Amino acid sequence: MLSTVHSAKKATNITLSADVLSEAKALKINISQACDQYLRELVRAERERRWQHDHADFVTAYNQTVDAEGLPLDQWRTF
Numbered sequence: 001m002l003s004t005v006h007s008a009k010k011a012t013n014i015t016l017s018a019d020v021l022s023e024a025k026a027l028k029i030n031i032s033q034a035c036d037q038y039l040r041e042l043v044r045a046e047r048e049r050r051w052q053h054d055h056a057d058f059v060t061a062y063n064q065t066v067d068a069e070g071l072p073l074d075q076w077r078t079f
Contacts, residue, residue: 014035024031052059071077 016031021031024034
């Protein structure tokens with residue numbers, strides 16, 4: 001699981017478009033932080049996409065069961 005709380009950092013080399021890098025530096029954007037935040041979001045989105053793909057059959061079957069039988073314990077709901 002990814003966390004934004006004091007993760008260990010590791011130096012790496014990346015290649016960026018020169019014009020974007022220059023503009024970001026001119027705007028005083030923290031390149032490392034921006035790349036880390038964006039990559040973290042990409043990883044989160046990809047994990048979610050894969051979970052949905054891996055569990056699609058179960059979700060479909062569960063939804064069909066709920067459609068046919070209603071929600072489990074529905075008779076005891078007070079809302």
